[in-house]
Amino acid sequence: MLKLDSFVFNHFAENTYVIWDEASRECVIVDPGCSNDIEEDRLFGFIDSHQLKPLKVVDTHGHVDHVVGNNAVKRRYGIPVAAHPDVKPDFVQAKRQAVWLGFQPIGDIDLPDLDLQDDEEIKIGDSVLEVICTPGHARGSISLYAPVEGWVLTGDALFCRSIGRTDLPGGNFVELRESIRDRLFALPDDTEVYCGHGEQTTIGEEKDFNPYVAV
Ligand SMILES: [Zn+2]
Ligand SMILES: [Zn+2]
Numbered sequence: 447m448l449k450l451d452s453f454v455f456n457h458f459a460e461n462t463y464v465i466w467d468e469a470s471r472e473c474v475i476v477d478p479g480c481s482n483d484i485e486e487d488r489l490f491g492f493i494d495s496h497q498l499k500p501l502k503v504v505d506t507h508g509h510v511d512h513v514v515g516n517n518a519v520k521r522r523y524g525i526p527v528a529a530h531p532d533v534k535p536d537f538v539q540a541k542r543q544a545v546w547l548g549f550q551p552i553g554d555i556d557l558p559d560l561d562l563q564d565d566e567e568i569k570i571g572d573s574v575l576e577v578i579c580t581p582g583h584a585r586g587s588i589s590l591y592a593p594v595e596g597w598v599l600t601g602d603a604l605f606c607r608s609i610g611r612t613d614l615p616g617g618n619f620v621e622l623r624e625s626i627r628d629r630l631f632a633l634p635d636d637t638e639v640y641c642g643h644g645e646q647t648t649i650g651e652e653k654d655f656n657p658y659v660a661v
Pocket of ligand 2: 458511
């Protein structure tokens, strides 16, 4: 079984997730938004004190609030970064985006080492996460679905009663609405939704109450 722990990092209150398999203690770090030593210590302290074995970083998309901690995690544990190939322009822009968005100056974010494709399975011990492509908020946005555990990480595609902004480069409202309606709303209604910002929700609640995409 997969377990999920979350951290709120940087001034965008971004949710970073550690997903780990209880039996093997293997883990992946999703969207490391740690932007200073204190936040890095919190994340690394959790991983180390739980004796987890990091396999890779997985990024839901390339906005700086989700990838600012990539290099630090990658170097500490010697692990690759995995993302959809369409994120590359945003990774290249992340250093500049950091300046616009009030982060401390950062260096270049390393391009992803591994490509993730739609429907690909990420193995963590004997458990799996499924990649679901959900573009519209950003190029190459993915969600990560744990079918056995019944939850999904949606990055900035779907929020509790809201959706991701679509005014940044690569954003497209119609595409985002299709991603949510066709892919995320196809999951069981009781699927718990863990978002890139803010509180969790369920697929059923968002179908009923989300003003942007309610069906
Ligand atoms: Zn974003
Ligand atoms: Zn974000």
